[in-house]
Amino acid sequence: MPSHDVLIIGAGLAGQRAALAAAEGGATVAIMSKVHPVRSHSVAAAGGINAAINVADDWRSHAYDTVKGSDFLGDQDAIEIMCSEAPAEVMHLEHIGVAFHRNATGELDLRAFGGASMNRTAYVADITGQAILHVLYEQLMKHAHAIDRFEEWFTTSLVVEDGRVAGVVARDVRSGAMELFAAKNVILASGGAGQCFEPTTNGLICTGDGIALAYRIGAPLMDMEMVQYHPTCLPENGFLITEGARGEGAHLLNGDGERFMEKYAPNKLELASRDVVSRAEQTEINEGRGAGPRRDGIYLDITVVPRKRTLEALREIVNIGKDFAGVDITREPILIRPGQHYVMGGVKTDVNGRTPIPGLYAAGEVACVSVHGGNRLGANSLLDTLIFGRRAGEHAAARAASTRMPSPSRAYVRADESMIERIIRRPKEGARRVSEIKHELGTTMNEHVAVFRDEPGLRTALAVVHRLKAEAAVAYIDDRGTVFNQDVLAAIELGFMLDCAEAMVTAALERKESRGAQFRVDFPQRNDAQWLKHIDISRNGDGAPLVSYSAVTFTQWQPEERKY
Numbered sequence: 372m373p374s375h376d377v378l379i380i381g382a383g384l385a386g387q388r389a390a391l392a393a394a395e396g397g398a399t400v401a402i403m404s405k406v407h408p409v410r411s412h413s414v415a416a417a418g419g420i421n422a423a424i425n426v427a428d429d430w431r432s433h434a435y436d437t438v439k440g441s442d443f444l445g446d447q448d449a450i451e452i453m454c455s456e457a458p459a460e461v462m463h464l465e466h467i468g469v470a471f472h473r474n475a476t477g478e479l480d481l482r483a484f485g486g487a488s489m490n491r492t493a494y495v496a497d498i499t500g501q502a503i504l505h506v507l508y509e510q511l512m513k514h515a516h517a518i519d520r521f522e523e524w525f526t527t528s529l530v531v532e533d534g535r536v537a538g539v540v541a542r543d544v545r546s547g548a549m550e551l552f553a554a555k556n557v558i559l560a561s562g563g564a565g566q567c568f569e570p571t572t573n574g575l576i577c578t579g580d581g582i583a584l585a586y587r588i589g590a591p592l593m594d595m596e597m598v599q600y601h602p603t604c605l606p607e608n609g610f611l612i613t614e615g616a617r618g619e620g621a622h623l624l625n626g627d628g629e630r631f632m633e634k635y636a637p638n639k640l641e642l643a644s645r646d647v648v649s650r651a652e653q654t655e656i657n658e659g660r661g662a663g664p665r666r667d668g669i670y671l672d673i674t675v676v677p678r679k680r681t682l683e684a685l686r687e688i689v690n691i692g693k694d695f696a697g698v699d700i701t702r703e704p705i706l707i708r709p710g711q712h713y714v715m716g717g718v719k720t721d722v723n724g725r726t727p728i729p730g731l732y733a734a735g736e737v738a739c740v741s742v743h744g745g746n747r748l749g750a751n752s753l754l755d756t757l758i759f760g761r762r763a764g765e766h767a768a769a770r771a772a773s774t775r776m777p778s779p780s781r782a783y784v785r786a787d788e789s790m791i792e793r794i795i796r797r798p799k800e801g802a803r804r805v806s807e808i809k810h811e812l813g814t815t816m817n818e819h820v821a822v823f824r825d826e827p828g829l830r831t832a833l834a835v836v837h838r839l840k841a842e843a844a845v846a847y848i849d850d851r852g853t854v855f856n857q858d859v860l861a862a863i864e865l866g867f868m869l870d871c872a873e874a875m876v877t878a879a880l881e882r883k884e885s886r887g888a889q890f891r892v893d894f895p896q897r898n899d900a901q902w903l904k905h906i907d908i909s910r911n912g913d914g915a916p917l918v919s920y921s922a923v924t925f926t927q928w929q930p931e932e933r934k935y
C-alpha cells in the first residue's frame with residue numbers, strides 16, 4: 372500500500388504549490404489528480420493575480436479592497452495574511468520562471484481589475500493560469516525524487532480511523548483498479564463545484580468532489596450560499612470573457628446603447644466588484660433594456676481598447692469570440708451575460724489550511740478560509756490557491772514529523788469496489804441517465820440560485836435537489852467496462868454535486884438578508900445586526916445538512932456601507 376507523510380488530492384495551483392512546499396519541508400509527498408495535472412481548471416485562469424508590488428501600493432490597501440469586496444464577511448486575519456504575503460509569492464513565481472508581462476521600462480506590468488483601488492494585477496497576456504501551472508509542473512518534475520505523482524487517479528473516499536485522517540481510496544482511471552493510500556495528512560486541493568450550475572465558466576471536472584468528500588466524513592462547510600456570477604460570459608455556453616477586458620477599458624452597454632454602470636457604480640463603473648456588476652446587468656435585462664435579438668444579454672464593447680493592445684494582452688478572448696460567438700471583438704461588441712463562475716464557500720479551514728478533523732487540510736477553491744466572504748475580487752483566487760496551498764503544505768509536513776503512519780483496513784477499498792459494482796449493475800428500467808439528472812440540477816440551480824434569489828425559488832430548488840438525490844441513487848450508466856470508464860466516475864461526481872448543491876441552497880435559504888453574491892429579493896437589505904456571521908453546514912447523523920453559525924474575524928476594518 373502506498374504511504375506518504377502528505378497526500379494531496381488535486382494538482383491545480385493549490386495542489387502543486389502544496390506539494391512543493393511539503394517536499395521542501397522534508398515530507399514524503401504524493402499528489403493525485405483525476406486528470407493530467409496541467410488540465411486542471413487553473414489552466415483556464417486568464418486575467419491575472421493580485422499583489423501590491425507597485426511601490427505606490429500597500430498590502431493594506433489590497434486587504435481593505437478585499438474586505439470591502441467580501442461585503443465584510445471575509446475573515447480579516449486570513450485576508451491580512453494573503454495580501455501581505457502576496458508580493459513575495461508573485462516574485463517567487465517570477466524567479467522560478469513565470470514570464471509575467473512587463474511594461475516599456477521593464478518593470479512588471481499591472482492591469483486594472485474589478486473592486487481594486489489601483490492597478491495591482493500581474494498577468495501573462497490572458498493565459499496567466501496556464502503560465503503559472505506549467506511552471507509549477509516543471510518544478511514538480513524537478514522534485515520527482517520526493518513527490519510521487521498519481522495522474523489520472525480518482526479519489527472515491529477519505530478514510531478516517533480513530534477520529535483522524537488515515538488516507539484515501541482511489542481508482543486508477545486507466546485500468547479501473549482500486550487502491551488504498553495511507554497518509555498521515557491529506558490536503559484537499561480539488562477545486563470548485565461550478566458544474567452544479569449550467570451553464571458555468573468552469574471545466575467539466577469542477578464537480579465539488581473534495582467539498583462533498585470532506586462533508587461526508589463530518590468536516591463543516593462554510594459560506595456555501597456565496598456563489599459568484601461573473602458579469603461577462605457567453606450566453607450559449609457560459610464561456611468566460613475575462614475581467615481583464617474591462618481592466619483594459621472595455622465598456623458595458625445595454626440594448627439602448629447606454630453605458631448603464633453609471634447608474635449603479637458612478638465611481639468604478641465597469642470595474643465595480645462582480646456581484647454589483649452582475650446584478651446591474653441582470654436588472655437592465657429584467658427591466659426590458661437588454662441587448663441582442665432576444666434582449667436577454669448585454670454588450671461588452673472591447674473596440675474602445677486599441678486593437679494592437681487587444682491583440683497583445685487579450686489574445687485568447689479574441690479567439691474565443693471568433694470561435695464560439697463568431698464575433699471579432701476588436702471590431703464589434705460581443706453579447707454577454709452573467710454566468711456562474713466561482714464558489715466562495717467550501718471546506719472550513721484555519722489560516723494553515725487545517726480542518727477540525729486531525730490530518731485533514733484543504734486549500735484553493737475547495738476551501739473556505741474565508742478570504743472571499745460574500746464576493747471574491749477578480750485575480751484574488753490564483754493568489755488564494757498559492758498562499759494557502761503553500762501554508763497547508765508547510766503545516767502538514769511539520770505535522771508529519773510527530774505523527775505515526777496509519778495502516779488503514781483494506782475493508783475501505785472493498786466498500787468502494789462494491790459501491791462501483793452496484794453503479795455498473797443498475798438496471799435501465801424505470802431509471803434516468805446520469806447526464807439527464809446533471810442537466811436538470813444545473814438548469815435548476817441557474818434558475819433559482821443565481822443573481823437574484825427568493826424563498827419560493829430556493830424552496831423549489833431544494834425540492835428538486837431532494838428528488839434528484841433519490842433519482843441519482845438508482846441512475847444508470849451505459850459503459851460497464853474498466854478502462855477509462857468516465858461514465859462510472861460521472862455517476863460518483865453526480866453524488867458529490869448533489870451534496871454541494873444541497874448545502875448551497877440550504878445556506879441561501881438560511882441567510883435572510885442580501886450581502887455580496889447573495890441577493891434575496893425578499894430581504895433586499897444587508898442586515899449586520901443579525902447576519903454578520905458565517906453560516907456553517909455539517910452533515911447530521913441521518914445525512915441531512917445541519918446549520919450553525921460562526922463569528923467573522925475582524926482586525927482593522929469595521930463594516931460600512933459599500934459603494935463603488
Ligand SMILES: Cc1cc2nc3c(=O)[nH]c(=O)nc-3n(C[C@H](O)[C@H](O)[C@H](O)COP(=O)(O)OP(=O)(O)OC[C@H]3O[C@@H](n4cnc5c(N)ncnc54)[C@H](O)[C@@H]3O)c2cc1C
Nearest residue numbers: 381382383385405413418419526561562735736750752753
Ligand atoms: C475560466 C476561468 C478563468 C479564471 N480566471 C481567473 C483569474 O484570472 N484570476 C484568478 O485569480 N482566478 C481565476 N479563476 C478562478 C481560479 O482559476 C480557480 O479558482 C483556481 O484556479 C482553482 O484552483 P485549485 O487549485 O483550487 O483547483 P483546480 O485548478 O480546479 O484543480 C483541481 C484539481 O483537483 C483534481 N480533482 C478534483 N476531484 C478529484 C478527485 N475526486 N480525485 C482526484 N483528483 C481530483 C483535479 O483533477 C485537479 O487537478 C478562473 C476560473 C475560471 C473557471
